[in-house]
Amino acid sequence: MPKRGGGRIKNWKTDNDHFEHDDRTHNPRRVSFKPGTNKGKNKFNNWNKNAKLLLDDDVDMGLSGGQGPRKPFRGRGGRLGSPAPRPRHAGKKFTPGMLPWYQIVIPYGAKHEKDVILRALLNFTSPDIFIPHYYRINGNAAIFYVDDVKSAENLFNADKKIVMPDGFKMVVIVKNAVPNVNVDANMKEKMKLVMAKRYNPATKALDMTKFHSDSDLSEIFCGLFRPVIMLTAIDIIAENIPDIEALNLNDNKLHGLDHLKVMATKLKNLKILYLGDNRIPVVGSLESLRNLPLVELMLKGNPLRNRFNDHDDYVSTVRKKFPKLVRLDGVDLPPAIGFDVAEDVALPAQQQSFLIEPAAQDFVRQFLAQYFAVYDSESRQSLMDAYHENATMSMTTSYLTHDIRNSPSTKLHQYLPNSRNILRITDRESRRRYLRTGKLQVVAFICDLPKTTHDLMGFAVDVLIYTPTMIMVSMNGVFKETASQGSRSFHRTFMIVPNNGGGFCIVNDMLFITNTTKEQEEKMFQSGVPAAAPTPVAATTSAPAPAPAPAPAASEALHSEHHRMLLNALGQQTGMNDYWSMNCLQETGWDLQKAMFIFNKLQSEGKIPHEAFVK
Known part of the structure; x- marks a missing residue:
């Protein structure tokens, strides 16, 4: 009876040692990781970090049928090198590696010709085939490589399944490893x-x-x-x-x-x-x-x-x-949508304002100066003459960032209830309700907005359309609220058309209000040159410059005694002053019943300002 711990097994290494014994019956030692045995912190965190780290070094993964390198076993009461105990479960399962190559080791393969070994393996894996790369003899072992996982798995399953001519079963060891290379x-x-x-x-x-x-x-x-x-x-x-x-x-x-x-x-x-x-x-x-x-x-x-x-x-x-x-x-591929522009083309120099026609400079200066002089005054009623009978206006507001909503000086609660943000307001009726139509509604809405002081010197103005029949002015700037002293940034677009009296009026007004940036706050009311009078730019074509003219006086509208009677009647029934009563009648075509209907509707909604009743 053999002594416990007897029979030393010689360990082998692929590249140096030789197989001295016909060891075809041993089983691999099972590896287990028990809780508490790994005292090193994050010891295996970098194992799968990047496979290319292994590809740049000649590193042998040591994967042999899912097993790591064998270590000498010291049996109970035996000496170092005693055989490892036989595992309870002898079955092995192939595990694909993270490298694209597999090393195939045939222990004692040197005893047979290359063709004999490869033919036996190909007969076993048939109908699947594999291509052996870099076949060589290393000591008593035959070694080659395959470059796909399917072939590696088929060869893994061939372990001890093939009987060689000498009666011994072929041992096939599969390791996830890349061939060594020396670039010389x-x-x-x-x-x-x-x-x-x-x-x-x-x-x-x-x-x-x-x-x-x-x-x-x-x-x-x-x-x-x-x-x-x-x-x-x-x-x-x-x-x-x-x-x-x-x-x-x-x-x-x-x-x-x-x-x-x-x-x-x-x-x-x-x-x-x-x-x-x-x-x-x-x-x-x-x-x-x-x-x-x-x-x-x-x-x-x-x-x-x-x-x-x-x-x-x-x-x-x-x-x-x-x-x-x-x-x-x-x-x-279909042609890409884009601009075929040479890479060395330089963009135009940046400028604060843009004028499609230099002649628009004087008009823009006068228009903005007059408009915002009234807008920043105590009463905005005079803006009634600045808007077309069928003018429309919309206002949108939003915060720059979410972290400034709780600051008292930056809250936009006075603007948000009337914000017409069509990305959030999807209902058609709601969208219509937030759109002010007619100059009476427009000016009434403007009068309800907080009193302001605009930084006229800091305006950036673009005149994109300048023709005898239409002018488009797009601008941005900053202002302070008179009551709260809160700073606001705005963007505004005016569509301006000629009126019947030879002057001009606004037919569409789009206003966007948000918070100011830190840079804008630092520069507010610091500029010494009005930006509303932008530097002229070179003109390409000359267009007729429509000359501004004052709006017709209110007295000219009262061209008949009938109109005066309607004006007095509306003023008595509503309590509005002559200025607001006249504009209400003008907007309804001097129809007293329609004027009363509009007044009652706006009054119930609280949209008629206090100034309308000051006589």
Whole structure:
């Protein structure tokens, strides 16, 4: 009966030691992690951090059927090196590794010819086939590599399932490992010869599809997914064929592409790039290639394609990185919508204001000065003459940021109830209700807004349309509320048309109010040059300059005794002064019943200001 702890097993290493014993019956030692045994903090956090760290170093993963390197076992009462106890569950399960290559070790494979071993393995995996790479004898073991997980799993399942001619069962050990490589002058010369064979000078195209499987590289490992090898290949291309325009890198198990950013400086003429059937995980991995002037790109067969449910979204995302792309995955793309502008075209110099016609300068200065002089006064009733009979006005307001809503000086509660934000107000009737129509409603609404003082010196004004029949003025600036002294920023657009009296009036008024920025607050009321009188710019074409004229006097509207009687009647029934009564009658076509109806409606809504009743 054998002694407990007897029988030392010699450990083997792939690259150095030899198999001295026919050890075909041992089972791997099971590994378990018990709670409390790992005292190191985050000991294994970096294991899956980045597979490319393993690819740049000649590191053997040591994965042999899911087991790590064996260590000498000290049996109970025995000596160091005693056999490990047999595990309770002898079944093994194949676990795919994170590297794209697998090392196949056949212990004692040196006793058989290469053809005998490979034929036996191929018969077992049939109908599936595998391609053995870099077959060699290391001591008593035969070693080769496969480059796909399916072949590795089939060979893993062949362990001790094949009976060799000498009656022993073949042991097959599968390890997730990349072949060692030393990039020396000899390897560079072989790579150069293979590239020369695959280069087409007529089309300036280099085909490096599945480069490592080329028959002329059967004795050395030349996987382009390893950064050191890929960078060597790029250097060879840049040195020997710098004018290359097309490069095919399909089926090379490429994963990380960060190191490929050097292609933009070394291969400046590259316009066609094939990266199909690789392992590129996300579109963001292509960021390192965006400086290449690519017009055709192949990405079919990469995991990144599966991240898009919509093909148009996929095309749009790729095109954002490569704007000049006209062909993607073998399909011609529709023309991109954009402007074909030379890259060296300089943008016009920035200026505070813009005038489509220099003659508009005087008009804009007078208009804004008169309008805001009344707007910032104690009574805004005189603005009635500034608006068209059928004028419309809308106001929108919102906060710049969410963190300023609770500050008393920045609250916009006086504007928010009347804000016509059509992104939030989707109901058609609500949208109509927040739109002021007719100059009576417009001025009544303006009179209800807080009293203000505008910084006339800080206005930025754009005159986008200036014709005899229409003027469009777009402007922005800042103001302070008289009561709260709160600072506000605004943007306003006026559509101005001629009126019947030879002057001009506002037919559409759009107002946006928000909080001021810190920079705006620091510059408020500090400027010494009125921005409402912008610096003239060069004119391209001359347009007739409509001259401003004062609105007709209120007395001219009372051209008949009948109108005076209606005015007195409305004033007695409503209590409004003559100015507001007259405008109410003018807006209703001097129809007393309609005027009374509008008055009662606005009065019930509280929209008629106190100034309307001051006589």
